[in-house]
Amino acid sequence: MPVVDENAAIRLQDVSFRWPGRSGFGFEVSHLEVARGQTMFLVGPSGSGKSTLLSLICGIVAPDSGRVEIDGEDLGALSAARRDRLRAERIGIVFQMFNLLPYASALDNVLLALAFAPGRRRRLKGREREEALRLMGALGLPSSLVATAPAAELSVGQQQRVAVARALIGDPGIIIADEPTSALDAAAQSAFLDILFDLVGDVGATLLMVSHDERLAGRFDRVASLTEIARTQMAHTGRSSAEAA
Amino acid sequence: MILLRLAYRSLLNRRLTAILTVFAVALSVALFLGTEKVRTGARASFADTISGTDLIMGARSGGVQLLLYSVFRIGNATNNVTWQSYRDIASRPEVAWTVPLSLGDSHRGFRVLGTTDAYFEHYRYRGGRPLAFAEGGRFKDLFDAVVGADVARELGYEIGDEIVVAHGIASFTKHDDKPFRVAGILAKTGTPVDRTVHVSLEAIEAIHVDWRGGARIPGAEVSAEEVRRMDLSPRAITAALIGVKSRLQVFTLQRAINEYPEEPLLAILPGIALQELWGIVGIAETALSVVSLMVVATALLGLATMILSSLNERRREMAILRAVGARPWTILALLVTEAGLLSLAGVLLGAAMLYAGLFALRPLIDDAFGLYLTIDPPTPRELVMLAGVVAAGLLVSFLPAIRAYKMSLADGMSVKI
Structure with a gap:
C-alpha cells in the first residue's frame, strides 16, 4: 500500500485502461504525480495516449484497474455522476481549440463553468459576473467585447484567453491544458503562456499542460515525457509502444 | 438558468432548420386537425340530411x-x-x-x-x-x-x-x-x-x-x-x-x-340506410385519416433527422458541456427538451394555422361543398391527439439523443469537429 501524499493534486498509480470496442486503445501508467501548486509540462506526440490520460484525470472514464486520485480522492470509487461533479468543481480545462460555444457571448461561456459547480459558485458569493469580467480584464479582453458579442467573433487568441478565464473562475484548484497554444503563432504563444502563468500563480493553482511542442517546457516546475510515463497498446496488433521503442 | 439560455442560443444558431422543422410539424398538425374537422363535419352534415321521416x-x-x-x-x-x-x-x-x-x-x-x-x-x-x-x-x-x-x-x-x-x-x-x-x-x-x-x-x-x-x-x-x-x-x-x-x-x-x-x-329506415351508406363512404374517411397521420409521422421523422444531422456540428458543444461537468444525461435531456419544445411550437402553430384557416375558408367551403364546419375550441379528443404529437416528438428525439449520449461517452476528453 503506497503512502498517500496529501499534497498531491493529481496522482495516478498502476493505472490501466482500455477503450471499449474491438480496436480499443490500451493505456497503462505505473506512476504519475503532480503536487499541489506545481506546474507540470508533459511532452507527448500524438498517439502517446494524451487524450486518454486527460480523460482519466478528468473522470470522463474510469480506469480498469489502479487508482486515479484528485486531491487525494480516488475517482475509481466514485460513480460516473460523482466524477462529473468532481470535474466541475475541481478542474478547469483549456482545449487546443474550439473551446467556446460559438453562439454564446464570452461572458456566458465563462459562467457556464459554474453551471454544474455549486461549490465554485458559492466561493464567488453572488459576484459571478464581476469575477468573470475581472478575469477577462486581467487576460486583456475588453469588457465591451465579451459581454454581448458571440464568441465566434473573437480571434483564436482571444478565444483561448476566454477559455483560461473559464478554467480559472471560482478557483477550481487544478487547471488542465491540452495543447492550448498550438493554434497560436509563436509571439501569441509566448504572450498566452505569460498570462496563464501570472493567473495560475496568483491563485496558486496546479497546472498540468500537455503538448507535443518541447520548446514551451522552459518555464514549468517539472517536465516529463508521456512516452516514458505511459505504455500504450493497440488492441489489434497487441504491440506496445514501449516494446517498439 | 444559464443552461436553458445556452440551449436557446444553440437553437437560435440553427434557426433556419429549426423554423423549417417547426413549420413542417405545424403544417402536418394543421392538416391532421383539418382532416378531423372535415371528417366530423362531413359525417354530421351527412347524418343531418334527413330527419323526422320514419x-x-x-x-x-x-x-x-x-x-x-x-x-x-x-x-x-x-x-x-x-x-x-x-x-x-x-x-x-x-x-x-x-x-x-x-x-x-x-x-x-x-x-x-x-x-x-x-x-x-x-x-x-x-x-x-x-x-x-x-x-x-x-x-x-x-x-x-x-x-x-x-x-x-x-x-x-x-x-x-x-x-x-x-x-x-x-x-x-x-x-x-x-x-x-x-x-x-x-x-x-x-x-x-x-x-x-x-x-x-x-x-x-x-x-x-x-x-x-x-x-x-x-x-x-x-x-x-x-x-x-x-x-x-x-x-x-x-x-x-x-x-x-x-x-x-x-x-x-x-x-x-x-x-x-x-x-x-x-x-x-333512413337512419339505418344512412349508416350503411356512410359505411361505404367512410372508407375514404379512414383513408384520409391514415394519410394525415402519415404526414404527421413524416414531419416528426424530419424533426428527428434535423436533430440527428445537427449532432456532428454540435459535438463541440457537447464536449464543452462535458468538460465543465455536464453529465451525459444532461446532454440527453437537453436534446429531448429541444425536440419537445420544437414539437410543442409546431403543434401550437399548427392549431393556430387551422383556426386561422377555418375562419378564412369556412364561407368558401360552405359555398363550394355545402359543408358547414363548426369552429369550436379543440375537443378533448383533439387535445389528446395534439399531446400525442408532442409525445411522439419526444419519443423520436430519443433516437438522436441516445446517439449523442453515446458520442459524449466515447469522445472522452477531446473536442471533435
Whole structure:
C-alpha cells in the first residue's frame, strides 16, 4: 500500500485502461504525480495516449484497474455522476481549440463553468459576473467585447484567453491544458503562456499542460515525457509502444 | 438558468432548420386537425340530411340506392311506384303523413323534383329543422316552381323568373312549350334540397302529357293552356317519405310495404340506410385519416433527422458541456427538451394555422361543398391527439439523443469537429 501524499493534486498509480470496442486503445501508467501548486509540462506526440490520460484525470472514464486520485480522492470509487461533479468543481480545462460555444457571448461561456459547480459558485458569493469580467480584464479582453458579442467573433487568441478565464473562475484548484497554444503563432504563444502563468500563480493553482511542442517546457516546475510515463497498446496488433521503442 | 439560455442560443444558431422543422410539424398538425374537422363535419352534415321521416318507400331495389336517389338525388330509380300502390299505402291506419316524390327531369344540371305541399310541411333536416322560404312561397299555380338556395344563387334566379325543364337528367330535349315560373326560393339548408328544383306532381304529369318514350308524340302537342283543363292525377311516383303515427308501428308498416302483394316495393329506415351508406363512404374517411397521420409521422421523422444531422456540428458543444461537468444525461435531456419544445411550437402553430384557416375558408367551403364546419375550441379528443404529437416528438428525439449520449461517452476528453 503506497503512502498517500496529501499534497498531491493529481496522482495516478498502476493505472490501466482500455477503450471499449474491438480496436480499443490500451493505456497503462505505473506512476504519475503532480503536487499541489506545481506546474507540470508533459511532452507527448500524438498517439502517446494524451487524450486518454486527460480523460482519466478528468473522470470522463474510469480506469480498469489502479487508482486515479484528485486531491487525494480516488475517482475509481466514485460513480460516473460523482466524477462529473468532481470535474466541475475541481478542474478547469483549456482545449487546443474550439473551446467556446460559438453562439454564446464570452461572458456566458465563462459562467457556464459554474453551471454544474455549486461549490465554485458559492466561493464567488453572488459576484459571478464581476469575477468573470475581472478575469477577462486581467487576460486583456475588453469588457465591451465579451459581454454581448458571440464568441465566434473573437480571434483564436482571444478565444483561448476566454477559455483560461473559464478554467480559472471560482478557483477550481487544478487547471488542465491540452495543447492550448498550438493554434497560436509563436509571439501569441509566448504572450498566452505569460498570462496563464501570472493567473495560475496568483491563485496558486496546479497546472498540468500537455503538448507535443518541447520548446514551451522552459518555464514549468517539472517536465516529463508521456512516452516514458505511459505504455500504450493497440488492441489489434497487441504491440506496445514501449516494446517498439 | 444559464443552461436553458445556452440551449436557446444553440437553437437560435440553427434557426433556419429549426423554423423549417417547426413549420413542417405545424403544417402536418394543421392538416391532421383539418382532416378531423372535415371528417366530423362531413359525417354530421351527412347524418343531418334527413330527419323526422320514419320510412322511405320506393320500388324494390337496394336500400342504399333508394336513399341515394330519393334523398341525395344521385342516380336513378330502376322502377316507379304506381299511384294506386302509393294511395294504398298512404291510406293505411299507421300512416300519419306521406310526401310523394317524382324524379327524372332536370333543369340546367339541377334535379327537378315533383312533389306536393306536404313536402314543405314534413321534410326535416339537421335535427328536425323544417324548410324555410327565403323569398316567395309554395306552389300556387300549376307551373309554379320552388328552387333551392344553390339553384337560385348559381343561376341568379329571382321570384317571377321563367324556367324551362329538360326531359331526363342530361338531355337536350326540353319541355320548352310549358315554362315554369319561380314562385319561391328556399333558405339554405346544406342538404341536397339546396340543389333541387321543386314543382308540383301535377306539373310533372302536365309536361309529360304529350310525351311517350322520351320524345314528343308528333302532331299530338298539347299546349300549356289546354293541359290545365285535363286530368293531371299522377300515374306513378318515384318514391315517398312516410311518417307514422306511433314509432312502434314503423316495423309493422315496413313489413307491410315490403310484402305488398300488388307490386314489389321496398321501405327503408333512413337512419339505418344512412349508416350503411356512410359505411361505404367512410372508407375514404379512414383513408384520409391514415394519410394525415402519415404526414404527421413524416414531419416528426424530419424533426428527428434535423436533430440527428445537427449532432456532428454540435459535438463541440457537447464536449464543452462535458468538460465543465455536464453529465451525459444532461446532454440527453437537453436534446429531448429541444425536440419537445420544437414539437410543442409546431403543434401550437399548427392549431393556430387551422383556426386561422377555418375562419378564412369556412364561407368558401360552405359555398363550394355545402359543408358547414363548426369552429369550436379543440375537443378533448383533439387535445389528446395534439399531446400525442408532442409525445411522439419526444419519443423520436430519443433516437438522436441516445446517439449523442453515446458520442459524449466515447469522445472522452477531446473536442471533435
